[in-house]
Amino acid sequence: MPTNQRETIDKLPAIPSVEESIALYIDSVSLARSNNTARTYSNALHAFSQALESADIEPETHPINELNEDSVAVFAKELKKFSPATETLYLTAVAGFFEFISAERLADPSLPRVRLLIRQRGRRPGPRLPQFPREDIENLLKSMDSLLSAPYEDDVEHLRNLRDRAFITTLANTGLRVHEACALRRGELEWEEGRAIIIGKGNRQAVVRFSTTSLRTLKDYLNVRASLDGSSGKPLASLPIFARHDKGAGKRVENISTTTGRNIIAHRVAQILGRDKVGSITPHSFRHFFVTTVLRASGGNLKLAQELARHKNIQVTQRYAHLSDDELDRGYFEVFK
Numbered sequence: 001m002p003t004n005q006r007e008t009i010d011k012l013p014a015i016p017s018v019e020e021s022i023a024l025y026i027d028s029v030s031l032a033r034s035n036n037t038a039r040t041y042s043n044a045l046h047a048f049s050q051a052l053e054s055a056d057i058e059p060e061t062h063p064i065n066e067l068n069e070d071s072v073a074v075f076a077k078e079l080k081k082f083s084p085a086t087e088t089l090y091l092t093a094v095a096g097f098f099e100f101i102s103a104e105r106l107a108d109p110s111l112p113r114v115r116l117l118i119r120q121r122g123r124r125p126g127p128r129l130p131q132f133p134r135e136d137i138e139n140l141l142k143s144m145d146s147l148l149s150a151p152y153e154d155d156v157e158h159l160r161n162l163r164d165r166a167f168i169t170t171l172a173n174t175g176l177r178v179h180e181a182c183a184l185r186r187g188e189l190e191w192e193e194g195r196a197i198i199i200g201k202g203n204r205q206a207v208v209r210f211s212t213t214s215l216r217t218l219k220d221y222l223n224v225r226a227s228l229d230g231s232s233g234k235p236l237a238s239l240p241i242f243a244r245h246d247k248g249a250g251k252r253v254e255n256i257s258t259t260t261g262r263n264i265i266a267h268r269v270a271q272i273l274g275r276d277k278v279g280s281i282t283p284h285s286f287r288h289f290f291v292t293t294v295l296r297a298s299g300g301n302l303k304l305a306q307e308l309a310r311h312k313n314i315q316v317t318q319r320y321a322h323l324s325d326d327e328l329d330r331g332y333f334e335v336f337k
Contacts (some may be wrong), residue, residue, distance in 0.1 A: 013234035016106060019059040019068055022049065025100045026241055028327045045095035049076040065107040069098070069114050076121035082124040093120045132285040133294070136273055140281065143272045148220060159228075162221040163256055164264050165218065167242050167256075170218065171283060173211040174310050175290035177201065178261045180208075186222070192257025193216065206310050258283075291320045 012134045022045045030038040048071075049059045055074045057067075075094060079087040098114045103109045147165040152158040171181060178199055190201075194215060200206040210218075218241065222229070229239055234254045240255030256264075261283055270278050287309070294305040306317040 010034065015063045016066055017060055018052065018062045018064050018229060021064040021106050022059070024104075025097050025149040028098075028100060040089065041093040041096070044090035044096055045097060047078070047090060048075050048097070050096050051075040054078065064101055067101075067109070069109055069203075072098075072114055073121050087123055091122050094120060108225070120252060125273065133201070133277075133280050135287065136269075136281060136287060136317050137289050140272055141169065141172055144217070156245050159221070159225060162217075162224055163242055163245060164268055164314065165255075166214070166221040167261065167287070168268060169190045169265055170210070170214045171286035172289055173207050173214040175287050176208060177287060180280055181283075182242060182261050183255050183260050184241040184255075186239050186241055187235075189218075189241065196237040200310055200314070202239065204310075208310075209308065225253075232237075288320065291317065 011032075026038065026042050026045060029041045033041070051074055052062070052071060055071070057071065062304050071213055072094060073092070076087070076091060079090055082090070093272045095114055095118055098109045098111060102109055102111060121303045127272055146164045147161040150161050152161060153333060167181065170176065171178070174181075176184075176198075177200070184196065184198070188198060188209070194210045196208050196210065196211070198206055198208055200208075222241070226237050227241065228243075230252065231251065232239060234253070242256045242261075243249070244252075244254050244256055244260065265281060265283055266278050269281050291305050291309045294308055295301070298304050298319060302317050302321060305311075305320070309317060
């Protein structure tokens with residue numbers, strides 16, 4: 001502990017108040033954590049003080065060594081008006097406060113009881129529903145065909161247009177993760193069968209299906225890239241499906257990185273939807289789009305969506321099985337005129 005804080009503790013009354021102890025705790029957090037964290041902890045302890053006041057405990061005068069662990073239960077009850085995530089964060093801050101007063105010998109609370117009360121009284125944050133701008137993604141996908149005939153200054157720009165069209169369409173139609181798409185090789189794709197066998201998440205072999213639309217965009221791209229692939233001196237099957245087309249790559253045929261994959265999305269979102277939409281759609285947004293599209297088209301068939309998305313646990317798939325507010329509105333007014 002810094003010397004100045006040690007001196008502050010030494011100057012405290014023999015038995016400091018709850019408020020004095022809280023102030024000292026917040027100072028210690030400010031020294032060790034970020035400004036945002038310190039501010040959050042300060043808000044949490046302010047809410048804790050208010051909860052104590054509602055229970056007729058005056059923080060300004062109440063001795064810290066008489067603060068009962070049951071005050072955590074009082075606080076947890078008051079936190080029900082907050083979201084579960086905020087409740088968890090605030091209880092963590094208060095648990096840290098009890099650990100602090102114990103470590104500094106300002107009081108002798110039962111830390112196991114504090115932790116038990118938090119486990120018993122605190123809510124667990126529920127799984128967050130995947131959020132993504134479905135309408136924006138649909139508009140982006142509709143605009144992809146315009147890249148096929150978009151004007152270009154040179155062959156490299158034309159290749160980038162066709163690559164980006166194929167890349168975005170493939171993400172949306174296959175559910176591939178961005179690193180899986182970037183690593184795809186031509187020899188892994190079975191064109192007649194419309195599928196590829198890849199090594200996916202968890203180093204597991206998996207089958208990925210390709211739609212007619214995604215195969216068509218890939219063929220459009222690879223046909224234009226044929227001369228570049230042919231002059232690479234490498235077996236065709238070993239070449240990447242999505243290649244770099246920049247000055248650094250030159251005539252070499254190298255696979256794009258995940259960073260390039262993200263940049264492709266950001267660039268096309270800015271170009272087609274506007275700069276204010278950049279960041280709202282990421283490569284993973286297309287995976288969300290894929291799963292919810294399967295669920296919608298299959299009448300909510302979770303098992304089908306799980307298998308196609310290659311989710312190991314069906315509970316992950318269930319997170320997508322929700323209706324939007326617009327769908328709920330339509331359903332409600334169809335029932336109640």
